[in-house]
Amino acid sequence: MENVLQQIGIDQYIYLAILLFCIGAFGILYRRNAIVMFMSIEIMLNAANLLLVAFSTYHEDANGQVFVFFTMAVAAAEVAIGLAILVAIYRNIGSIDIDKLKKLKG
Amino acid sequence: MSTTILLLTLIFPLVGTLINGFWGKHLSKKVSGTIATLAIAASFVTSCLFFAYIQDGEPVKVVLFEWMKFNYFSIDFGFYFDQLAALWLMFITGIGTLIHLYSTSYMSHDENFSKFFTYLNFFVFFMLILVTGSNLAMMFIGWEGVGLCSYLLIGFWYKNQDYNNAAKKAFIMNRIGDLGFLVGIFVTGYLFHTLDFIELKEQSFLAPTLGIATMAFFIAATGKSAQLPLYTWLPDAMAGPTPVSALIHAATMVTAGIFMITRLNFLFDLTPDVQHIIAIIGAVTSLVAATIALVQNDIKKVLAYSTVSQLGLMFLALGLGAYEVAVFHVITHAFFKACLFLGSGSVIHAVGGEQDMRHMGGLKKHMKITYATFFISTLAISGFPPLSGFFSKDEILLTAFHHNTVLWVVASLASILTAFYMFRLLFLTFSNKFRGTEEQEHHLHESPSAMTMPLIILAVLAAVGGLISIPGSSWLNEFLKPVIKNSATLHHHELGTTEYLLMGLAVVGALIGLMVAYFKYIKNKQVPVNDNNVSGLQKLFANKYYLDEIYMLIIVNPLNFFGSFFKKQIDGLINGVVLSFGRVPSELSYQGKKAQNGNIGLYLFAFVIGVCGLLYYLFMCY
Secondary structure: OOOHHHOOOHHHHHHHHHHHHHHHHHHHHHOOEHHHHHHHHHHHHHHHHHHHHHHHHHOOOOHHHHHHHHHHHHHHHHHHHHHHHHHHHHHHHOOOEHHHOOOOOO | OOHHHHHHHHHHHHHHHHHHHHHHHHOOHHHHHHHHHHHHHHHHHHHHHHHHHHOOOOOEEEEEEEEEEOOOOEEEEEEEEOHHHHHHHHHHHHHHHHHHHHHHHHOOOOOOHHHHHHHHHHHHHHHHHHHHEOEHHHHHHHHHHHHHHHHHHHOOOOOOHHHHHHHHHHHHHHHHHHHHHHHHHHHHHHHHOOOEHHHHHHHOOOOOOHHHHHHHHHHHHHHHOOOOOOOOHHHHHHHOOHHHHHHHHHHOHHHHHHHHHHHOHHHHHHOHHHHHHHHHHHHHHHHHHHHHHHHOOEHHHHHHHHHHHHHHHHHHHHHOOOHHHHHHHHHHHHHHHHHHHHHHHHHHHHOOOOOEHHHOOOOOOOOHHHHHHHHHHHHHHHOOOOOHHHHHHHHHHHHHHHHOHHHHHHHHHHHHHHHHHHHHHHHHHHOOOOOOOHHHHHHOOOOOHHHHHHHHHHHHHHHHHHHHEEOOEEHHHHHHOOOOOOHHHOOOOOOOHHHHHHHHHHHHHHHHHHHHHHHHHHHOOOOOOOHHHOOHHHHHHHOHHHHHHHHHHHHHHHHHHHHHHHHHHHHHHHHHHHHHHHHHHHHHHHHHHHHOOOOHHHHHHHHHHHHHHHHHHHHHHO
16 A cells, blocks of 8 residues: 555644644643634544654554554544533632632632 | 579569559558568568578589670679578578568558568569679679669658658668768779679789779768768668668668678778778767767667667677678678667557657556567667677777777777667657556557567567677678688687687676666656757757758758759850840841732732742853
8 A cells, every 4th residue: 555655744734733732732832712612632642643653654563653543532532531520610709710610719 | 502593682673563563552451461471571581592402512603694794894683692691691681571461450550551562572673683793893783773763761651741752861861871882882892803793803903093893882881881970861761660670770671781891891891991980980980879868858869870870880780890700790680779769669560650758758567568579689789798789889989999999998988878768769658657648648558469560579689699609609600601711711700818808898798888877767857848948968969960951051052052053154155045046036027027018019029039049040151
């Protein structure tokens, strides 16, 4: 089978992953809406997944892809729990703005 | 001689201690007292066996194991049974048995009956270790042990704070002396590389610093044997039960200093300067204590000062190198002073705890046995022939006369005063009419036989005890010859005119003391007035030369002052410094706490910055 990396180099995948990760990181830092932050986290997670898959192909080793499948499954579970928590928070304080969640301080 | 029997002498009192100490509360008073008395009596039997053996046998050394080892010498855990130890063993266990027997009756109403006998047996155990230890370190075990038991027994009636203070005073005063003992041990070990008595006797030589050792040992003896300047604890020690005063503070423990100096006679012979100091201190103590005894009104206090005075005479003899004379007086003194103390206990028992002689009198009719024994012992201590005190005291006076007339005058004066205050005690207590309350008078009775038996035995011993060393043909001097190194200098006085004259003088002196007391207290029926109403010299005596007050002023008060000064100033300073170290992290954490403001955005920001910084470090610096 022809290697897809011969059409688009590994560099491009790395750049895309870095870009996605930075978007996610800045999204976390700048947005205050919990759902958006949640999405940003997912973006960072997917950046990591993308890198895993890319390097898996590059090294012609299937392990990386197996990891990604596991990661996606775990991420799905995490999203379910995370969203449930957000719903619970919304029910309690009527908002999902994290600036309002300040009670946990020393 | 079987070593087992010798060791049993030590083990019996220990067994008695353990039985009464662990199971005493479950035993009846009768059983408890019997066990304690039997323990000492058994010890007395084995002591007698040993005493019979040593008459013409060799001293026995028993080494149980090597206790301590240094690079150039070692200390054995061993015992040395020789003639000197034999004498002490005999009278410790002998008088100890009598006093235990006496205590079973005297203490019968006390709630801590078994505790009393635990301590008393324990005391005898330590006293036996003291006299049989084969080296200075072993002797020190006994030395400390008897000090401890003395402390426990003085403060036996611990609910009275005054008694506790007296116990503490005795302990602290003794600690000063004990320090001297330790210094003496160290110097001796340093000089001769051994602490063993036999080796010391063979190897000792005049080293330049030997004087420090002997002086330190003498300081130890002034503490334990109540000499100036450390004697003040002994009169206060009368707070303990009367049998304790008789056993510990008259007959046995206070003679430990004399025993120790006699044991180390070869060292003291090498340092004549220290011997002079011992003689002078002894003579002065004997006079000072005798003058104080003149005006005391507490029956036991008189006897306590009398003990100090008699111990002073013994030290005078030691200082003059007449060790066997001092030992002789120790033995006779143990007999008559134990009898006097037990007699005073019998009196106190009869009048219901009253100790003030001004509230006694006329007890002759009610307590015939006590009176008779007390009378004999008083004659003995005053030095009337042919009772024991006459021979021993006279030998001390003779020795003093041959060395130094001034010391002889001082000692003679002390013994005349002795006759006076002892007869004052006797007359005030037993003659004339009873001066206490009517209730007490109804209560007056002779003590039970468990108390009078020891009194009778001791009175007989006080009467005939002098026979062991009659001038001219002294059994004791021959017996002690192997113990005393310079036995060539033993004082064999030729009994010439001078000696007989001196004896006569001493007897006349004692008679004068008797007569003065007789006229004052029987003919004129005087009763001592309250201490506050006396004046002049009498006031000085009544206040014990203000020695306690002087110690208070120059030692206790400055110490208290420094104590409070250090507590307030220095302690505060150190406290502040230490606390300020503690305040630094506390302040830092208080400031750092502000970063934890609960803002998740800030946390995330810090997290990202941190990860970036870490990555930068990992990628760029490696």
